[in-house]
Amino acid sequence: MSLLETAKRHDLNTEKYMTYLLEHLPSEESLVNKNVLEAYLPWAESIQNNCK
Known part of the structure; x- marks a missing residue:
């Protein structure tokens, strides 16, 4: 899935x-840091707050 x-x-x-x-x-x-990338995934709280 994209x-x-x-x-x-x-x-x-x-x-x-x-x-x-x-x-x-x-x-x-x-x-390279996994935590940095995870913060930008669609289910991350900051993404949910900024992109709905």
């Missing part, structure tokens, strides 16, 4: 979600 399909299943506004990812991911120092 990231966008997962976002839809979590009732996110997919346009807001993609915009959020494109605005915030580039500022992360390292994407």
Whole structure:
């Protein structure tokens, strides 16, 4: 399942979600850390709060 399909299943506004990812991911120092990436998954609390 794609990231966008997962976002839809979590009732996110997919346009807001993609915009959020494109605005915030580039500022992360390292994407190697699993916890950093998990914070951007559709079910993360901060994503739910910002992208509905």
